[in-house]
Amino acid sequence: MSKKIVTFGEIMLRLATPGYERFCQATHLNSTFGGGEANVAVSLANYGMDAQFVTRLPKNDIAEWCLSELHKYGVKTDNVVRGGDRVGIYFLETGAVARASKVVYDRAHSSIAEVTPGMINWEEVLKGADWFHWTGITPALSQGAADACLEAIKVANKLGVPVSCDLNYRKNLWKYGKTASEVMPALVEGCDVILGNEEDAEKVFGIKPEGFDVEHTGGEVNAAEFESVCTQMMAKFPRAKKVIITLRGSINANHNTWRGCLYSEGSLKVSKDYDITHIVDRVGGGDSFMGGLIYGLLTYTNDDQKALEFAVAASCLKHTIYGDFNLVTVPEVENLMKGDGSGRVSR
Template sequence: MQKIVTFGEIMLRLATPGYLRFIQSNNLTATFGGGEANVAISLANYGIPVEYVTRLPQNDIADWCISELRKYNVATQNIIRGGDRVGIYFLETGAVARPSKVVYDRAGSSIAEITPGMVNWKELLKDSQWFHWTGITPALSQGAADACLEAILTANKLGVIVSCDLNYRKNLWKYGKTASEVMPELVEGCDIILGNEEDAEKVFGIKPEGFKVEHAGGDVDAAVFESVCKQLMKRFPRAKKVIITLRGSINASHNTWGGCLYSDRLYQSSRYDITHIVDRVGGGDSFMGGLIYGLISYPQDDQKALDFAVAASCLKHTIYGDFNLVSIKEVENLMKGDRSGRVVR
């Protein structure tokens, strides 16, 4: 099987223990996380050969990070070494009516200083079947946006499938350009587009036609988003599939979770009621990892691919850290309806 390549920033994650607030905590738990790395680890867990590309400094923290990726069978041989620092994010996990908080310390990170030509995309992608990126990467700097575009155009020339998670983060776009200025050229080269209705509206001005979307209370109607999918496909005609994640937020500890996929028609997933969230960070990335696996494994069955993605990401909400450390069997058991959580002996 040909490999999948993902590209983006991985950060040191420093989280308060349990549900402590920053001001209460006298220690932080250190792990790593980042959208495209999270996707890579999901795919590696499903037995898909995957390589992660980023830029990291020559220091012990970066070596530790690379070691973590290798531990989960992610190839790292084309990670570029250079620059001065690994980006950091701080996490305070919320509960019930108190939302989680994320504070970024990633300015001047090694990948933010990447420039076109640093990665030999032609060589790296020549034996690949899929390239994945997210909207976080071009938000970091002009150089990161240019390197991402360089990868997408190379993948297009080589016939490599390109997927993106729109992942709009308004607080990251600080280098003088907006997502609306940068993202369209990149998304034009994508075959698979994942996002939510907020991403579509904030970046492209696309919103559901004739509906008001309400996420509070947990009841999110998938049919509302068919128009968003159609509008995205019209705007970006290369796209063969558009996928929308559906999160209903009852409170910080209790969400509903599902998704819809539009290709030849609208496919809707089962809806999961997640009444106790252990860690929702990385939930969208676990969906993307499950979706890529599903589309490769069930190429003629969009419904099954969507169901795999939703079940995989449902399980991620029960796992601490950014990475979705679940097996295919565990996902398939949930898809079959086993939601009991009984002890496996």
Template sequence: MGKIVTFGEVMLRLATTGYERFSQAGSFTATFGGGEANVAVSLANYGLETQFVTRLPKNDIADSCIMNLRKYKVGVDHMLRGGERMGIYFLETGAVARASKVVYDRAHSAIADVQPGMINWREILKDASWFHWTGITPALSQGAADACLEAIKTANDMGVTVSTDLNFRKNLWKYGKTAAEIMPALVEGCDVILGNEEDAEKVFGIKPEGFEVAHTGGEINAAEFESVCTQLMQKFPRAKKVIITLRGSINANHNSWGGVLYSQGKLYQSKRYDITHIVDRVGGGDSFMGGLIYGLLTYTNDDQKALDFAVAASCLKHTVYGDFNMVTVAEVENLMGGDGSGRVSR
């Protein structure tokens, strides 16, 4: 099995303590996180070889971030150093009927100022079996979008599997282009497409009939999303698998969680988890993606088991503070086997 390469921005995360609001905060807890970095940490934690590609400035905060990634055995051999700053995001964790809030401070970050030709993708993807990106990266700047497209085309040319998490973030598309203008050319080169209940609609106008995510009351019928999968495959015929994560939000602390996977004309559905005491849901989709890549590479020709691993891994992520999913393969497989008791392991 070759290495897995991911590409995107890693940020300094500054979170209020507990459930404090921004206006109450006298201090913030500092960690690091970002979609593609989160996926790389999950995969490295499962024992797979990873390389996370980004651009970071030459300063002590960026050095600390690189040390943090190395601690989790993520490969950082191909990072670019340059630019003026790391991106930052501030997190206020919601509770019950009050939603969580994220405030970004990432304009003109080092990765946003990347330009095509700066990254030697052919060298980086040598001996790789998988390349992963998310819709967050091309939202940062035209340069980041162009660099991402370079990577995808190179991976296609070298026979490397390409996956994407559509990850639509309306607050990031600020440089004069919309997701609908930029994303199709990138997604065309993808073998595996992941999205949630809203991504396909917000980016491509694709949605299941008669469904409004804001009015689910926590109840989502997985079968309704088969049409989303088939429409995405019709639009992007290279795709071999389309996966939709299904989150039913009862309130900020109580969600239902599951997913569907569509491949070769068949819809696979996961079991649904009832997550009643969420510790931290940020990075939930990334933990799903990390679990999915691991599952597809490990449980060869068993799409159901790959989906089940992804959903269980992400369910466990909701119990872990921070962006990174610090759970083991054994813990995920234990939950897959039906043990969700949470009893002390002695």
């Protein structure tokens, strides 16, 4: 029987310029859907898990289109609540070489931003769940979304459901009068597994590796330097059993190095390092890592190294796929873990 994983957050309509066109050049935009927790749910559904995505959506045709996209990939949406007026949107301009990608949000007053505690019956949603996942994007949307997320975490803790979070700091989202530093600690306190990148821990909690400049990686990232980040996070949040850091070395917009490290029980595990030379789409890269990590931790029990390697390999493959969703299978990820990155035609 497959494991039941519940994720909670916002899914948006994604409108992207074709290829590497700038906004001012585009005569049309490509439409897909995406959002941190939905991306994780799609990954897990592809791996054969019972993935259930919870959000709030309006009753209109755009919301129905969104739900049909999730259903296409096997994600269950039975616990989506309906109400509000709009589905959030984000616009994407994909960068190239020295020009960075750009994201413009149009998500104010979306249905999920106007969620309040009590709208979602978390006791029912989390009954029989094996995992609950949220990201720092959700509490950034509004006080109501932060409160609903905290409500879910508390119910998960009460029911003994493991909780994971991706810190996912987005400075452009915290607009309702509270900072991430004020809101996030109460939510992260209830988490068993914490994921972040080299900037999240510093931007949200002021925790940083000693003697390392997170702004200028130059493509070289030494995982061992982040052990201090993990130990500081665990000291601050004693419930956490595992802290994971994703390490992206940005050589340019099309060429990154990618690896991860996992700290648990006083030991730091470091993954293989991938050299991703021709990125197709890096949006959703961290979510694909999280989806792979959850699958790995639930499948390769007591083998943190293998779970970490699965997460990094899955995310490496995501960089080759257009859109937010990581549309890969377990055998494809495991082949890359074994070293088959040749890209030869499978016949």
